Amino acid sequence: MKKLFYLTCLLLLTACTSEKTDEELLEQDREALRENLISGKVVPYKFVKLMFRGYASDDTGSAEFKAFKKESDGLVQKIMELDHADELSIKDCWSMYQVYTQMDDFVTKTDEDQFPTIVDAFSKHWNGTKSSQFFKDKAKLEEEAREHGFLTILAMASKDLGTEIALYECAETDPEQLPDTELKGLLRFLRGFVFMEKGFYYLSENEYTQNLEWLKKNKNVDLSFTMQTLQLGHLNKEESRTAYHGMNCLFRGVDRLMMERDIDGERAVEDFESVLKDCKKLKLDNELVWVVDSYVQLKKGNKEQAIVSLKKLKKSDLLLPEDREIVEESITYLKKDDSEKVLKDLYDKVFMLKITGNFLYNRIAQVNTNKLIKQKQVPNASKIAKKVAVLEEAVGQIDRFRKGKTLKEVGEAAGKEGGKLLDEAKELLPEF
Structure with missing residues (x-):
């Protein structure tokens, strides 16, 4: 009996300390993602999107939504007439922020995909399209996947939106709804x-x-669009x-x-x-090749070949001064035959993540999102392209107010860019 008891304890201990499976770790990430979706600039961003998608909706069931729609439809119609970000006034942004503060809880808990698509909202305003002609069922799911996907690219290419918004759009995107292209x-x-x-x-x-x-x-498969997007x-x-x-x-x-x-x-x-x-097949010789080759050569103990790639990497424009210092130190230690020091303390996995990340962001930032909209033959493509900067500005201003920036502070910042915005701020704040 005692042996059986010890055996049971050993089995339990082994079960508790065993590594998690691939699927268990994947599910762990899924749970963590769900907990991190509504943070920072995401709620103001989602608020602006809900304004547009709600504008196209005929839904009258929810009293909370009716209140939201009553306050936001006029602002949407006004934004629809603007072509440039500097046409969005401080007054309009302040009005949006006032609605946002009243509807913060509604925005946080509402699934935006229960409303018509953004393309439907634009079609309603510009073409008078009726709700009976909007995307429905499978076509709606596909269009939503396209929109979330495009907005992921937009957020990655935008200095104002950034990775918080990209993460939200990624989580909302269901690639399985798209055709196999x-x-x-x-x-x-x-x-x-x-x-x-x-x-x-x-x-x-x-x-x-x-x-x-x-x-x-x-x-x-034709990958020309992918090659263009990834530069x-x-x-x-x-x-x-x-x-x-x-x-x-x-x-x-x-x-x-x-x-x-x-x-x-x-x-x-x-x-x-x-x-x-x-x-090697493509005869490529760039930062990605150098950072990967130097790591692989280090793992294999080929320090001389690792030094060759590190010397090339050191000259890259993608490296910040501190990155260049890491590479220089790595070369010095390798010359002293200390590969372990390089792998553990200097040339570590975070450094690999940083260099590869910078490489891709450098290319995504150069993407002409307006051109992409037109290339994919989105309805009202030219008009939508003009709205992108306006919507970014709206999200940015609401987020500034949300972070505690006063109307006066936002007005002063705007005043440095143009007297018209400063005058608008003075109208709202006589003591300004």
């Missing part, structure tokens, strides 16, 4: 990157794994597949590098070796 793959790639940036490494890894499986099944150059179909395969392996490898289990570290090196093979 390159857009589906591109959205998975961007979702993976945003999840990585926010530390959801298992969610991110899952996106890249699914993307690599999708790429294997769709051997003849990967003018490549033919086969070269595009190779480049995209390498990019997915690269970021999945960085995900795995950031994880805690030994098996994940081993998988990361396998991914990095695939990246180097793809880059």
